[in-house]
Amino acid sequence: MQLHRHKDEFISYDTNVVFIAFSAGALARNWLQETGISFSILIDQERIAYNAFQLDRSLLRSWGPKTWLAYARLMLKGHRWRGIQDDSTQLGGDFLIDRQGKILFTLRSRDPSHRPSVEKLLQLVSDHHRNRET
């Protein structure tokens, strides 16, 4: 996972990374093993957090051409197709939150491939870090 390769940079900006998954714990553990990431992961099977952060579900947008293209790219890179696990209509999102709990950035995915680049996230945390220092 690209994010994991930049873990040290996030640490250097005192940024904690947490994944939230709606899968059962066993599936989440498998995902951690397969991806080799070492960030924290929280389980939200009842999707309390997914709902509170207002993340959509959509069959149409989950399985559009962009998703198939993203899967094809991953498989070309040697990733294994894991099949459909859990609810494939659930869309995700990315949020930056400061120490006081204020939201600094939101992205609610329009489709599963819609996500901020790592470079964009690093730029945002870097800007916040710099603004705090001045």
Add this chain to the structure above:
Amino acid sequence: MRELKVGDSAPNLVLETINGERAALADYWENSEILLIIFLRHLG
């Protein structure tokens, strides 16, 4: 429901860790300058 936007307070929810322990989101954002939360979708 009003859309959560930049500048709003994030919902502080209690979820489970992978080891079955309860953890509040605030515990994570209070312990670092910034917290990045990534909600997984089926592409990971």
